[in-house]
Amino acid sequence: MTSTPEILCIGSVLWDIIGRSSSHMRVGTDVPGRIIRVPGGVALNIAMTLRRQGMVPALLSAVGKDAEGAELLADCRRRGLITDHIYLSEDLPTDRYMAVEGANGLIAAIADAHSLEEAGDKILRPLSNGMLGRADAPYSGLIALDGNLTEALLAHIATDPLFAQADLRVAPASPGKATRLLPLVEAGRATLYVNLEEAGLLCQTEFPDAASAAAGLVARGAKRALVTDGGRLSADGDADAVITRQPPEVMVTRVTGAGDSFMAAHIVAEARGADRDAALKAAQAAAAAHVSGETPYD
Template structure:
């Protein structure tokens, strides 16, 4: 496998996304569209990086089943390096199911049992590399124990960690990384409030609250409201997203992270990188690359 520029560690699964073109009430049964597409935070970020010309490798797990075969083939077709994927978990390939309506996400369930059972085995490829000093994307589908182990792993001691919780329900898994004062965190406002242990009126105050808990850098999105970038000992930036009609929401945060990381690697200043991230997420929400 060619040497990657970015490591993406976390979920590689199938997304099953049902979307209705209008608002839905609880218990509603309406016409719509159901899409079955490759997904998972780590894969989504890796694909978005590959589209920007960056070599991104996945460290993850999939089942030894037809779904896993098809998923790996699709990931490779999308330009992602898949040579280090674990496939001996004895469980079926993971899956994420979500329901969206015209206003956004209604509910979702992530079944990442294969990834969780694989545990530290997905990190074995690090033994084949010199000490890694480049970017590493970590997602909250990893268990809290594994995230804590990564924070202390000497193979990643000099890595540029980019951390995303995957969902508000998994935000607390990031606590070991905050305690270790490592990583740049990508959160939505609810996730930031969970980690800050308090409510916040906007993305800027939420990002600052997580920095106050020990994080070196925190980026927070807030839907159609301005996104923010806060750093320890520096000014907080805020950029409003362009207004778009919602075509989907799943994966928007992953596009935000990838665009921000790519802009930083290209040497763009903080405000330009934040603006690039906001615009990439808005384009995704608008469905500009949907078939």
């Protein structure tokens, strides 16, 4: 499809392979359950949620010229996502993510995003070659960026003039990759979406709650920080104030993609003119619907 995007989603576009059981699990547990394969990756999860809520996202990522890649791109286009700007690799396979979830939450996960990492700055070419922007007219719209990019590329984005005019919204791919975002924090250019653990890793400390974590990230240099803490208070902080809100209580049936749903719903709410409190409420509602299973995999 060809259209004008309202937001760019930059990062991982891959297949999620998720095993889920209704039983509590621990290391070595062997239980019955279901195994599904669905389109995923932080950038794609955000894009799908944005599209369901009426925005038109374009994907900037790397996908292999293999059967899995062709199937994934066809699925993205069917969902109304713009795939024209995705880098297609002849020699890199389409990335995958594998997770095991039990009644007690995420048990383990492995993200194989090596193709995205190896593609490097090739995925950003549309921002400089005139398709979406160029040096003398940088892209000035919304960008959702995920932390599956390499540390070097994220550091480059933090200071690259091509991103200077953008409304940059950033999320780590996982706690294990959270520290990759440090250059973006210190550059003071981005709005961060993190959980309490990720905030602590970025600030090299432990925070007792989301409010102190948001304040800590802003003190570290972040333009703005939204911090979640499971069923406890979430926070939205900038240099002027930190606000908090209690998320709705729900039965947790899945966890993969909850943070992506939160971020996407928050972006949509603000794009439609919601104030900070209303946007935070909308983000929490979307995350709650996701973890409770009310939002189906489609």
